[in-house]
Amino acid sequence: MKTILALSLSLTLVLAQGPQDTGSLCRELLGFIQQELTVRNMEKSLDRLNRKLTLAMLSSLRNSELKDVDLLQNQELLSLFESMKKIDPDFEKLLSKNKSYSSYKFWQWLGLSSTPKSISYQNMANKWAKIQREQPELFTGLESEHLLDEWDLKTAGLLEGYKELHLDDPQLKASVEKTALLFNSAYQDLIDSEQSKDPNAQITKVKKSINDLQKSFGRSAQDLLLKSLNDYQYTCDKDQFGPSLEALACSPEDQLGINLDSGLVDISRVLSSEFLNKNQTPPDEKGFIKIRPYEYENTNYNASFCVRDPAIVDTVVVHHSGTPNTDTPQDIHNIQVVQNENNVDSLGRADPWYMIAYNYVLNAGYEGETQQTPKVYRGRPSQIKGAHAGGYVEIDKMNPKAREKFLNSTVTCGYNLDEDKEHKIDKLDERGKENRQRNAKQGLVSANLTSVGVLVTGNYAPDIVDGQLNPSGYPTDGPVRYPSTSALKASAKLICQLRSTEHPNLTKISDHNYIKIKRNYENGKPYAGSCCPGTVYLRMQKLHELVKQECPQFEFQLDISPKETVCPFLRKL
Amino acid sequence: MSVFKKVVITATFFISFSVCADSDIQKTVLKYKNAMSNQDKKALKEVTTEELYTRLNKDKLLDRFFKTAPKNNKKYKLNIVESKVVKGYTLVEVSEKDEKHEGHKEWLKLRKTDQGYKVEELIHTD
Numbered sequence: 001m002k003t004i005l006a007l008s009l010s011l012t013l014v015l016a017q018g019p020q021d022t023g024s025l026c027r028e029l030l031g032f033i034q035q036e037l038t039v040r041n042m043e044k045s046l047d048r049l050n051r052k053l054t055l056a057m058l059s060s061l062r063n064s065e066l067k068d069v070d071l072l073q074n075q076e077l078l079s080l081f082e083s084m085k086k087i088d089p090d091f092e093k094l095l096s097k098n099k100s101y102s103s104y105k106f107w108q109w110l111g112l113s114s115t116p117k118s119i120s121y122q123n124m125a126n127k128w129a130k131i132q133r134e135q136p137e138l139f140t141g142l143e144s145e146h147l148l149d150e151w152d153l154k155t156a157g158l159l160e161g162y163k164e165l166h167l168d169d170p171q172l173k174a175s176v177e178k179t180a181l182l183f184n185s186a187y188q189d190l191i192d193s194e195q196s197k198d199p200n201a202q203i204t205k206v207k208k209s210i211n212d213l214q215k216s217f218g219r220s221a222q223d224l225l226l227k228s229l230n231d232y233q234y235t236c237d238k239d240q241f242g243p244s245l246e247a248l249a250c251s252p253e254d255q256l257g258i259n260l261d262s263g264l265v266d267i268s269r270v271l272s273s274e275f276l277n278k279n280q281t282p283p284d285e286k287g288f289i290k291i292r293p294y295e296y297e298n299t300n301y302n303a304s305f306c307v308r309d310p311a312i313v314d315t316v317v318v319h320h321s322g323t324p325n326t327d328t329p330q331d332i333h334n335i336q337v338v339q340n341e342n343n344v345d346s347l348g349r350a351d352p353w354y355m356i357a358y359n360y361v362l363n364a365g366y367e368g369e370t371q372q373t374p375k376v377y378r379g380r381p382s383q384i385k386g387a388h389a390g391g392y393v394e395i396d397k398m399n400p401k402a403r404e405k406f407l408n409s410t411v412t413c414g415y416n417l418d419e420d421k422e423h424k425i426d427k428l429d430e431r432g433k434e435n436r437q438r439n440a441k442q443g444l445v446s447a448n449l450t451s452v453g454v455l456v457t458g459n460y461a462p463d464i465v466d467g468q469l470n471p472s473g474y475p476t477d478g479p480v481r482y483p484s485t486s487a488l489k490a491s492a493k494l495i496c497q498l499r500s501t502e503h504p505n506l507t508k509i510s511d512h513n514y515i516k517i518k519r520n521y522e523n524g525k526p527y528a529g530s531c532c533p534g535t536v537y538l539r540m541q542k543l544h545e546l547v548k549q550e551c552p553q554f555e556f557q558l559d560i561s562p563k564e565t566v567c568p569f570l571r572k573l
Numbered sequence: 574m575s576v577f578k579k580v581v582i583t584a585t586f587f588i589s590f591s592v593c594a595d596s597d598i599q600k601t602v603l604k605y606k607n608a609m610s611n612q613d614k615k616a617l618k619e620v621t622t623e624e625l626y627t628r629l630n631k632d633k634l635l636d637r638f639f640k641t642a643p644k645n646n647k648k649y650k651l652n653i654v655e656s657k658v659v660k661g662y663t664l665v666e667v668s669e670k671d672e673k674h675e676g677h678k679e680w681l682k683l684r685k686t687d688q689g690y691k692v693e694e695l696i697h698t699d
Contacts, residue, residue: 298659322697335696338656338664339680352658459697463634467642468679470697471625475632 045155049125052148055206056128057084057091060138062203064100067137071104076131077138078104079116083124125156146207287500287551289493294377296333296355299419300341304429305354306385306413308449312406313382314399315451315508315559316495317389317515318540319358320533324472325458329361329377332455336387349431354416355380357387358453360494364487366458368479374490379455381423382502385411385446388453390516390530392444402450402505411436411449447515452503454491456483460534462569480573482535488543489550496551507556509544511537514561521565531567538573598653598683601690602665605681606649612639621692622684661685664696 060077063069071078081101085091095101108115119127129148132139139147321332333356340353356379364374380386395403413432414425439445460481463473474481483491499506510518517527537560544558563571601620608616614635618626629635652666663683682694 300658302658334659334662335664335682338654338659338662339666339696341654341656341658342652461697463632464638464641465697468697469629469634469638469695471628471631471634471695473697475634476637478632 045151049148049152049155051206051209052146052152053084053125053128055142055146055203056132056139056148057081057094058203058206059140059142060131061094061098061101062200063138063140065098069100069138071100072107074135075116076127077135079119080124080127080131082116083119122156125153129153141203142207145211286549287493287496289374289376289490289497291360291494291497292375292377294329294361294379295421296330298334298337299355299416300337300352301354301416301419302350303352303354304413304415304431305380305423305425306411306432306449307383307423307425308385308411309405309409310382310503311505312402312409312450313452313503314402314505315393315447315510315515316498316506317447317451317453317510317512318491318533318536318543319388319453319455319512320460320536321455321457322459322461322470322472322532322534323457325363325366327457328363329356329379329457332356332358332361332457333379340387345431353387354384358455359384359386359388360452360454360498361457362454362487362490362494363457364490365484367482367484369484374484374487376490376494379453382452382498384423386448386451386453388455388512389447389451390512391447392439392519393447393450393515394519395440395443395445398445398450399505399507402507405505406445406450444519451510451515452498452506454494456487456491456533456536458483460536461531461567465531465567465569480535483539488539489546491543492546492550495547495556496554499551499554499556507554508559509540509547509556510559511540511561513537513566514559517561517565518559521562527565529561529565529567531570535570535573537561537566537570595653595655598655598663598665598690599651601683601692602651602667602681603649605692606667607646609642610645610647612642612644622686625691625693625695663690 057080060080064071064074064077069077071081081091081095085095096105125148129152132147321327323332323335336357337353337355343351343353345351358379359382361377361379362374363377365372395406398406412425412428413430414428416423417426418424436446458481459470459472459474460483461470461473462476463470464476465473495506495509512532513529514521517529520527540558540560544556547554547556604616605620607613608620617629617635621629648670650668650670652668654664654666656662656664663685665681665683666678667681668678680696681692682696683690684693
């Protein structure tokens with residue numbers, strides 16, 4: 001009774017996440033996105049700013065010469081030239097070739113004019129922007145995208161403030177230091193080369209580099225923003241993000257700069273190291289991960305499939321795909337449907353596969369790779385028996401509640417002849433019924449009926465296995481490849497999620513090899529195992545610990561292969 | 574020409590075409606397997622796509638593989654699946670005819686190119 005009460009209370013607490021709690025979670029997420037978008041892209045922003053400053057200088061030098069501008073009468077422009085020279089002495093070479101500047105220097109040498117004050121980097125960016133607005137004739141030939149904009153001015157402001165930042169995140173600190181160095185060397189390749197003697201050619205070259213950079217920056221920033229929003233939309237909806245989201249969201253056709261203007265006010269907040277440290281990683285939601293729907297093409301409607309009560313499932317079986325971790329669920333589905341297209345049963349009757357064998361597909365980076373947010377996709381719907389496990393389990397050894405459900409439910413097999421997306425059976429297939437009844441009399445049930453398959457997409461085996469080539473595996477003479485912590489964490493969240501929602505009697509975690517061989521192994525009979533799930537097997541203990549952390553209210557039993565039953569390459573590790 | 578004759582001619586053409594496709598696939602797969610058995614990189618390059626050949630040479634994979642695999646000539650059994658469900662998808666299951674090694678099976682994915690069928694992918698299944 002106490003256990004039931006405690007469980008009910010836990011469940012109520014888990015479900016009782018009111019709108020306010022989720023709201024603050026989502027605003028924190030938005031803070032993380034802002035940081036990713038601005039601070040981590042600072043190098044690109046600065047590169048763009050530097051090029052625009054160079055272009056402003058080249059253009060104004062060229063036009064002042066063409067228009068015979070008396071620099072002595074244009075202190076604003078002079079001050080900018082002197083400031084640029086102070087930042088990078090190589091600008092002297094450019095300036096010395098300019099008639100207007102040479103004339104000014106002549107009078108300066110004679111002591112008939114003084115050197116205007118040079119200004120700080122941030123002020124210089126502001127002044128260039130101002131002079132571009134007030135004296136457009138000095139920038140004839142430049143399009144609007146080559147002129148300094150709000151984003152550039154904010155970038156300049158941030159650079160000034162970087163010195164005061166005390167950052168805890170070493171990666172961010174290194175990025176800031178590298179960015180500060182960028183400025184000093186930014187001009188060299190732009191102007192200090194043989195090809196850049198012709199001022200027009202110089203201007204064209206810098207313009208092109210700004211265009212290229214703008215495209216690449218715009219793309220990467222947009223990709224980052226849209227991708228982040230895409231990931232988080234499964235946790236938060238638009239309203240929970242608050243009004244700031246509207247300022248940041250861009251459609252692919254819109255110019256990034258314009259739409260980000262209103263969000264740029266918040267950029268000044270990133271100077272606060274407290275803000276940065278607080279928003280380094282996205283906030284975590286325990287025991288929950290969104291299972292993304294997936295529309296599979298090429299379902300084999302000539303194949304029958306079986307539907308079962310999801311409550312008879314007591315085991316989750318972990319697999320690896322043995323293919324690149326960049327494969328999509330559709331790629332895996334295609335392979336499996338085609339491989340089994342011409343299958344026949346023991347009586348020679350056609351027995352192809354309906355769709356991908358697994359119930360859930362996880363996509364994540366390998367350990368050591370740049371980590372993207374792991375994603376979980378639906379494979380076969382939870383009520384459809386998978387085709388991943390192989391072997392049989394003893395009914396007596398099932399979880400008691402799952403067993404009870406199994407004994408009091410029916411399994412229905414058939415065809416989805418009208419090809420509906422809900423996978424409804426229109427025509428029964430009684431072929432397997434006799435087999436199932438015979439197995440039940442022997443106390444056995446197909447492991448595929450009482451388990452769900454979770455696929456960790458990737459090749460966690462060496463590139464030569466059992467004397468066979470496995471090109472997408474890791475080099476046999478190189479470092480071993482393991483699943484990343486984020487992949488394991490995502491798997492743990494998924495297992496917790498399945499227990500809370502779709503499979504309430506899920507209590508065991510197993511690997512593919514063991515579910516296949518367990519019965520024979522335990523009875524001392526010969527067995528033919530599998531190398532699946534590769535080195536993911538070696539992280540199953542960690543997975544189990546993560547599951548306990550993610551959902552401590554549930555108990556799971558780890559039921560994995562004894563080491564002597566696994567593939568030779570795993571035994572050595 | 575009668576409708577019946579037209580149907581017969583079309584059907585014959587279609588069947589011949591299918592048979593030709595089948596035998597082209599067979600030739601490619603057998604060339605691939607022989608190239609592997611004879612450790613002939615040049616022959617291998619002719620029957621694999623550029624991407625696969627590059628991947629096979631990455632991290633000296635082929636060189637390492639050839640060191641461990643003895644040169645031999647074997648006979649193979651092919652199960653060709655030109656999918657009707659996934660259009661344009663061709664897989665071939667290759668197993669050794671030698672009964673002692675019946676467990677050794679591999680799946681090859683083939684792609685039709687201007688130069689005929691080429692092995693595009695080695696599918697490793699557990």
